[in-house]
Amino acid sequence: MGNVVDLGLRQELLALQDAYISTLDTDALEMWPDMFVEDCLYEIIPKENFDLGLPAPVIHCDSKKMLRDRVVSLRNANIFQPVVYRHFISGLSIVTASHDEVEMRSSYLVINTSQLGQSTVYQTGRYHDLVVRGADGWRFKSKRAIYDTSRIQTALAIPI
Amino acid sequence: MNAIDMQPPSPVEAALAHFPRADGSRTPYGVFTSPEIYALEQERIFRGPTWSFLGLEAEIKAPGDFKSTFIGDTPVVMTRTDAGSLAAWVNRCAHRGAMVCRQLRGNAMSHACVYHQWRYDLEGNLFGVPFLRGLNGQAGMPADFDRAANGLRKLRVESYAGLVFATFSETVEPLADYIGPTMAGYIDRIFHKPVEYLGCTRQYSNSNWKLYLENVKDPYHASLLHLFHTTFNIFRVGMKAHCATDEGHGMHSIIMAIKQDQGETSAAYKDQKIRSFDSGFQLEDDSILGLIPEYEVLATNHIQPIFPQLVIQQIHNTLVARQLLPKGPDHFELVFHFFGYADDDAEMRKLRIKQANLVGPAGYISMEDTEATELVQQGVARDADATSIIDMARDAPEQSDTLITEKLIRSFWAGYQKLMGFGAAVAAEG
Numbered sequence: 001m002g003n004v005v006d007l008g009l010r011q012e013l014l015a016l017q018d019a020y021i022s023t024l025d026t027d028a029l030e031m032w033p034d035m036f037v038e039d040c041l042y043e044i045i046p047k048e049n050f051d052l053g054l055p056a057p058v059i060h061c062d063s064k065k066m067l068r069d070r071v072v073s074l075r076n077a078n079i080f081q082p083v084v085y086r087h088f089i090s091g092l093s094i095v096t097a098s099h100d101e102v103e104m105r106s107s108y109l110v111i112n113t114s115q116l117g118q119s120t121v122y123q124t125g126r127y128h129d130l131v132v133r134g135a136d137g138w139r140f141k142s143k144r145a146i147y148d149t150s151r152i153q154t155a156l157a158i159p160i
Numbered sequence: 161m162n163a164i165d166m167q168p169p170s171p172v173e174a175a176l177a178h179f180p181r182a183d184g185s186r187t188p189y190g191v192f193t194s195p196e197i198y199a200l201e202q203e204r205i206f207r208g209p210t211w212s213f214l215g216l217e218a219e220i221k222a223p224g225d226f227k228s229t230f231i232g233d234t235p236v237v238m239t240r241t242d243a244g245s246l247a248a249w250v251n252r253c254a255h256r257g258a259m260v261c262r263q264l265r266g267n268a269m270s271h272a273c274v275y276h277q278w279r280y281d282l283e284g285n286l287f288g289v290p291f292l293r294g295l296n297g298q299a300g301m302p303a304d305f306d307r308a309a310n311g312l313r314k315l316r317v318e319s320y321a322g323l324v325f326a327t328f329s330e331t332v333e334p335l336a337d338y339i340g341p342t343m344a345g346y347i348d349r350i351f352h353k354p355v356e357y358l359g360c361t362r363q364y365s366n367s368n369w370k371l372y373l374e375n376v377k378d379p380y381h382a383s384l385l386h387l388f389h390t391t392f393n394i395f396r397v398g399m400k401a402h403c404a405t406d407e408g409h410g411m412h413s414i415i416m417a418i419k420q421d422q423g424e425t426s427a428a429y430k431d432q433k434i435r436s437f438d439s440g441f442q443l444e445d446d447s448i449l450g451l452i453p454e455y456e457v458l459a460t461n462h463i464q465p466i467f468p469q470l471v472i473q474q475i476h477n478t479l480v481a482r483q484l485l486p487k488g489p490d491h492f493e494l495v496f497h498f499f500g501y502a503d504d505d506a507e508m509r510k511l512r513i514k515q516a517n518l519v520g521p522a523g524y525i526s527m528e529d530t531e532a533t534e535l536v537q538q539g540v541a542r543d544a545d546a547t548s549i550i551d552m553a554r555d556a557p558e559q560s561d562t563l564i565t566e567k568l569i570r571s572f573w574a575g576y577q578k579l580m581g582f583g584a585a586v587a588a589e590g
Contacts, residue, residue: 044522054357055513056513056516058521058522060516060517061517065444065445066448068444069444072443073388076387076391076441077387077391078388078528079385080527080531150362151363152363152364154363154364154366154530154531155521155527155528155531157527
């Protein structure tokens with residue numbers, strides 16, 4: 001093993017991250033659940049609770065079905081200001097890696113732009129991810145967005 | 161008994177806002193935008209004859225546990241003393257005004273201001289002043305400086321059923337009387353056994369705090385704004401309902417929606433061609449809408465504002481104490497304190513966390529609320545004397561079993577006018 005393999009893996013994981021954020025940043029929400037395996041966890045939780053070991057989340061989905069439900073609800077039931085997100089991910093660190101499973105962490109920044117044209121820092125935080133390799137390539141088994149920006153401005157409709 | 165009655169109307173306040181009717185059915189938009197009214201609210205309401213919710217006793221279980229929070233926009237700290245009692249004080253050093261406690265929460269047996277290290281005990285008594293007697297013969301504090309008379313500003317603190325409240329007022333009635341027997345009954349419904357704090361989420365809105373109070377006193381909007389409700393049969397206006405206020409100033413209230421067969425109410429929505437009805441929509445995982453019976457009355461929604469800064473919420477099996485904090489005339493913050501019962505089993509706790517998806521800043525049936533209050537804030541930027549129309553079910557004050565009513569909002573505004581000195585209100589509706 002060595003650097004060559006690590007760099008290859010790293011490129012694959014970076015590509016996965018890029019594919020993930022592009023579903024959110026380009027309003028391709030219907031493709032977002034497909035970044036996960038069926039039996040998955042997706043959670044957005046404030047760092048404040050995470051640090052204290054408390055479970056209260058903003059979003060907590062324990063299956064891909066729940067992810068699809070969120071998208072269907074956003075498209076058909078919920079009312080919110082049109083959101084334009086731009087995600088920026090940095091500092092990928094691989095915690096553990098085997099051939100078909102990787103635990104990784106990275107920092108994220110989400111800029112939101114309003115209809116009036118104002119861009120603001122909407123959320124910063126850290127992704128704690130567990131990804132697995134399947135027939136379709138790498139997918140998220142678990143993705144937790146642990147956010148620093150504890151005061152959520154107005155509402156959170158689109159996932160992070 | 162009701163200290164609010166002692167506030168005399170004054171021409172100064174009358175000039176700030178004109179309520180054309182005493183019954184709360186017409187509210188001038190200026191109350192949502194005026195910095196002068198906002199400042200007066202801090203004095204008349206948040207430092208007036210009211211009790212403000214600070215947090216759950218379950219957040220500060222051990223001696224020395226503390227939490228930083230606010231009454232209105234004044235920073236305060238609530239803490240558990242070594243004797244196990246509750247204390248609260250204004251978070252401002254008696255010396256030169258710096259915030260003493262700089263952490264959101266933690267545990268400490270005393271609190272020191274970092275600026276000059278004046279140190280206070282858990283009740284806010286000053287006990288440490290560096291160089292009190294000077295040094296090496298050089299002068300310290302004057303001989304007449306009395307530490308006992310220069311502590312932190314202490315607040316009256318009481319808890320009801322594990323909910324901690326504090327007040328600046330020396331004259332307001334005891335907390336249980338302020339809550340009143342009717343509202344106490346509904347609090348007891350939720351807080352009938354020990355609770356466990358599960359963490360909080362925070363939401364910041366570009367709108368006036370009273371718009372949120374209107375929202376939680378408004379069952380009329382629930383099935384019209386929140387399409388998730390009606391789409392999945394969670395909450396319809398035809399549901400069995402209960403709406404009531406406290407028997408005192410009328411500014412606390414309860415809305416309960418009680419589950420029953422929904423066949424005929426679906427038909428009512430179809431007949432009226434309201435956008436809220438979409439019969440072709442199903443969740444793949446509907447466990448999020450489960451309702452494990454926990455109480456005598458099988459309500460899907462229990463929404464209970466205790467004026468001015470608490471809203472108790474049970475939606476299905478999620479339990480939240482929402483704290484409403486004003487942040488200037490055009491901003492407020494909501495802190496959702498999630499809790500469960502100490503004796504929850506793993507399945508119940510899992511359901512509570514899953515149903516957190518329904519509420520809070522990303523909640524399926526709540527994310528529209530701040531959207532709506534911000535639309536009002538934007539709409540009322542001018543025309544301070546123009547008023548809203550709050551008339552729904554005004555001809556039927558005796559009705560308490562309908563969700564198509566704005567009587568709780570009228571009762572709130574009638575009480576508000578009185579408390580603020582904006583003019584005496586007639587007796588609130590029943």
